[in-house]
Amino acid sequence: MRKFGLLAVAAMTLGLTATAVLPSTETTNAQASSIKVVWRKAMGSHTYQINTSKAKNAYAFSSSFKHVFKLSNYSGTVFYTKQHEKIKVNGKYSYYYYVQSADKKKAGWINRTYLNSVKIMSSSALSTAIKNGTDLDPSSTILSQNSAFYNAYKSTLEKNFNLMSTSLTHFSSKGQARVYVESSAMKTYAQNAMNTWNKALGKQVFVAGTAKSHDIVMATKTSGEWDGLYDGAHIYLSTNYLNDPSYMQSVADTPEIRSLYDQYETVKSEYKAETNATKKQEYYNEGTKLHNALIAAQKKAAPSATDYWSGVLTHELGHALGLDHTPYLTDIMYAETSDDGFSSAVDGKYAWNGPKDPNDNRLESASLSQRDVDRAKLAGKVGLW
Numbered sequence: 001m002r003k004f005g006l007l008a009v010a011a012m013t014l015g016l017t018a019t020a021v022l023p024s025t026e027t028t029n030a031q032a033s034s035i036k037v038v039w040r041k042a043m044g045s046h047t048y049q050i051n052t053s054k055a056k057n058a059y060a061f062s063s064s065f066k067h068v069f070k071l072s073n074y075s076g077t078v079f080y081t082k083q084h085e086k087i088k089v090n091g092k093y094s095y096y097y098y099v100q101s102a103d104k105k106k107a108g109w110i111n112r113t114y115l116n117s118v119k120i121m122s123s124s125a126l127s128t129a130i131k132n133g134t135d136l137d138p139s140s141t142i143l144s145q146n147s148a149f150y151n152a153y154k155s156t157l158e159k160n161f162n163l164m165s166t167s168l169t170h171f172s173s174k175g176q177a178r179v180y181v182e183s184s185a186m187k188t189y190a191q192n193a194m195n196t197w198n199k200a201l202g203k204q205v206f207v208a209g210t211a212k213s214h215d216i217v218m219a220t221k222t223s224g225e226w227d228g229l230y231d232g233a234h235i236y237l238s239t240n241y242l243n244d245p246s247y248m249q250s251v252a253d254t255p256e257i258r259s260l261y262d263q264y265e266t267v268k269s270e271y272k273a274e275t276n277a278t279k280k281q282e283y284y285n286e287g288t289k290l291h292n293a294l295i296a297a298q299k300k301a302a303p304s305a306t307d308y309w310s311g312v313l314t315h316e317l318g319h320a321l322g323l324d325h326t327p328y329l330t331d332i333m334y335a336e337t338s339d340d341g342f343s344s345a346v347d348g349k350y351a352w353n354g355p356k357d358p359n360d361n362r363l364e365s366a367s368l369s370q371r372d373v374d375r376a377k378l379a380g381k382v383g384l385w
Contacts, residue, residue: 038093040085048079048099048115049148060099060108068108078102078118078152079110102152118148126153130160135356136326136349137161137371138378150381157382161375162324162333162348167384168232169320170215171205175385177320178209182219186237186313188306190218192366193313197321200373205385206317216320218313225342227251228312230319237309248308252301253329253362260297264290303364310366321376322384327352329362331369 055071062068079099087094097115100107121129126142133139138161150157158165171177181190194206209215221236223229227247229236241247267290271283303311311332318333324346325335337353339345363369379385 034090036088038086038088040083043081043084043097046081047118047120047148047152048081048097049077049118050075050079051114051116055114058111058114060106060110062108069106071110071114074101074106076147076151077106078120078148079106079115084112085109103154118146120149120152121145123153123156126156134371136328136375138374143374143377143381145381147381150383154382157378159347160349161378162326162346163375163379163382163384164319164322164324165347167320167322167379168230169385171385175203175380176205176207177215177385178213179206179216179218180209180211180214182211182217183237185220185242186218186309189237189309189313189366192306192310193317196310196314196366196368197317197376200368201376201380205321228316230316235313235316235320237312242309245305248302248305249295249298251308251364252298252303253364254297254301255359255361257294257297257301258358260290260294264294301361307365311364314366314368318372318376320385322379322382323372323375324348326371327354327356328369328371329355329357329360332363332367332372333375334362 050071052072052075058071059067060069060071079101081097081099083098085096085098087096095112096109097112098107098109099115129139129141133142138157142157155165157163169177179190179194181187197206198204216235217233218235218237220239220242221229222240223236223238224240227238227241229238264287267283267287271280271287274280274283315332323333325338326333327338328334334355335346336355338348338351345351
């Protein structure tokens with residue numbers, strides 16, 4: 001049982017009193033006065049936030065009378081009540097609540113005059129909203145809650161909408177990140193990507209940085225494993241693919257291309273396994289036709305270099321905002337699988353090994369789906385940017 005943070009001896013039952021030395025909650029631990037416990041009770045779980053206008057120099061206390069944390073440093077934190085107590089100090093009565101933060105990292109006894117009651121959506125109501133909403137797309141209801149809601153349900157929201165638990169980019173207090181484009185070959189693509197996010201979010205989230213003053217550096221790097229990469233401080237484009245004009249054909253992704261590719265792979269496997277010369281020739285002829293059809297479809301659907309590389313940078317900037325991958329081809333944050341063995345596996349709502357919208361074309365330009373935009377807005381509300 002936790003003891004009252006202002007008492008050396010706790011009153012174990014209602015009606016008993018105890019005397020102890022009380023350090024002043026408004027000054028220092030060295031100042032003290034005699035107190036009496038009038039009553040101490042368990043209480044229901046109620047939601048509070050710190051009233052910073054009243055608690056500028058106040059602290060929460062531990063059971064050993066030491067400062068636990070300064071209240072004004074936790075203005076946005078949601079606390080839940082566990083117990084309350086009435087005490088008498090020099091003939092005056094005061095009420096204290098034992099509270100714990102929503103993330104369970106902070107707890108202590110606080111004078112109730114330093115707390116403001118706040119109302120937030122219940123966890124069951126949130127679960128219903130998530131269940132009844134569009135998959136991985138926070139609804140307008142979820143996006144219109146107070147700060148206490150986002151503080152209380154941060155981990156739940158991150159999990160259910162595939163947000164990264166920690167943003168790697170250092171955004172300013174204004175919610176801005178300075179982007180320095182080191183490679184001249186990327187400047188147009190970078191500007192397109194930054195403009196896309198800024199317009200969608202209705203604010204200048206990404207602004208131009210310099211070599212000496214920046215939060216993200218955009219540069220090129222040699223790699224045959226990826227075409228775009230975000231590591232928290234840099235966004236890279238692979239020179240292997242950036243300088244290869246034929247690469248645009250290989251990334252074209254439509255239902256027709258996926259169907260032709262699957263058919264071609266099936267025929268190729270049958271050709272390799274076949275021992276009858278006549279049948280083997282038939283498979284060869286069929287495979288040749290499918291291969292030619294596949295090449296033609298890829299050429300027809302190939303995005304322009306500007307569209308594609310601008311889209312890659314838009315995707316990587318999405319990671320900077322705290323967005324992880326989704327299984328939807330129509331999202332700029334799409335990935336073929338939730339765990340590709342190269343980048344970190346998505347710690348999200350569920351795992352996947354293929355698109356959930358296989359009849360759609362893959363988004364391959366500096367464009368965003370409504371789900372991309374809504375998730376980015378939610379990421380901002382839970383403090384990822």
